Amino acid sequence: MKNRFPKIYSKILRYFFIVSSLLVISVILVFIRLKLIKNEGKQNFVHIYSDQLQPLEGSFNFYTDGANIYCYDAPDKPDADVHVIIDNKSYARIIQNDDLTKIKLIESQYISTPEKVYYMCQELPDSDPQTFKVFNPYKGYASSYSKDKTNVYYLFKKLNQVDSASFRAKGLYGIDKNSVFYTNWLLEEADRNSFADIDRDYAKDKNYVFFEGKILIGADTTTFRQLEKEYFLDKNNVYYKGNLIEGMDPKTTSFLGYLYYAKDKNFLYFGDKRIEGSDPKTVGYFGSYIKDKTGIYSDGKRLTGYDPDSVTYVGFLIYKDKDKVFRDGMELTGADPQTFQIVEKYGETGNNYYNFVWSKDASHVYYGTKLILKADAYSFRIEGYDENNNCIAKDSHCTFRMGEIIECSN
Secondary structure, eight states, X not given: OTTHHHHHHHHHHHHHHHHHHHHHHHHHHHHHHHHHHHTTTOOOEEXXXXXXXXXXXXXXXXXXXXXXXXXXXXXXXXXXXXXXXXTTEEEXXXXXXXXXXXXXEEETTEEEOSSOEEETTEEOTTXXXXXXXXXXXXXXXXXXXXXXXXXXXXXXXXXXXXXXXXXXXXXXXXXXXXXXEETTEEOTTSOGGGXXXXXXXXXXXXXXXXETXXXXXXXXXXXXXEEETTEEEOSSOEEETTEEOTTOOTTTOEEOSSTTEEEOSSOEEETTEEETTOOGGGOEEETTEEEETTEEEETTEEOOSSOTTTOEEEETTEEEOSSOEEETTEEOTTOOTTTOEEEESSOOOSSOGGGOOEEEOSSOEEETTEEOTTOOTTTOEEEEEOTTOOEEEEOSXXXXXXXXXXXXXX
């Protein structure tokens, strides 16, 4: 009996190993099959040099090699017969060997041949190029609606139950002689005769207020209006991006005109969030921040760690007190507030150039909040910009770009 259990245990292990191996093999085979199905119809990949494909003048998404038209973001066009690869980016061929003089750029994202209209990488079904038009921008936003003599489109989708002749677009809402639409949805609850747009996402009729095509429950259609930016109100409530702000007083609500802050008689608000303990009576600007008698706020959060009696704003989200220097709640390590200065006010290009500011004190150099350990503060200076508009800095020994050392002399 003593020798029997090890043998049974060994058999169980072997059986478990065989079953597990078969399962792994099955999963691999299924994965390979799915990849083949996904790539079906786009097997022809061609690698070309970047200078062989040029942007179509005035377009957002179209390129040409002189004979064909391609669109960037090829996954939107899985059935394209040819995909060209440039710098690991894929472009799908949508128009082949055509007379490019017949190609018409209707708008930056729309293009047509004598027979078809394309939005981005998609052919618009049953479109008529001769009567096709894109609706005018709405309050600074490009329209997502277009139409021809027969059909109406939202992006690349054809709307159903719509009268093209009477259709007009207002933001993300559309209306014809019979119906109201939000994007490509038919709003069955909307009253066409009393329907009116308020903003890109908001509209109302005699019965309801709509946000993103959905009824804003409890909103008063008679008094509902836009306060500013994303804040809306009626006689009873205040709303932010379609959300009712609990407890906010519409009679005393005002927009602060900066970074989505608002206030009523009781509190300061950031978006739809109440800032507890805030004092709306003393609220004001502090450089790029909001401040009241209780503190400084960044993105609705009260900053800490600074001396409120000596704090001053330096610039580009940087502030200091008598002992320390901060940027958006983070202390700049070792910085001396008495000698601290911003060296380059414009910094690098990018989505938020505030993140790319060179600064220094008598002994340290900083890039954003990063301490550049090898930089010599005394000799540190801005040299200029490279071909990509990145700021080049130097000291007596090294050259810096984007907070990194490019090279140093011995």
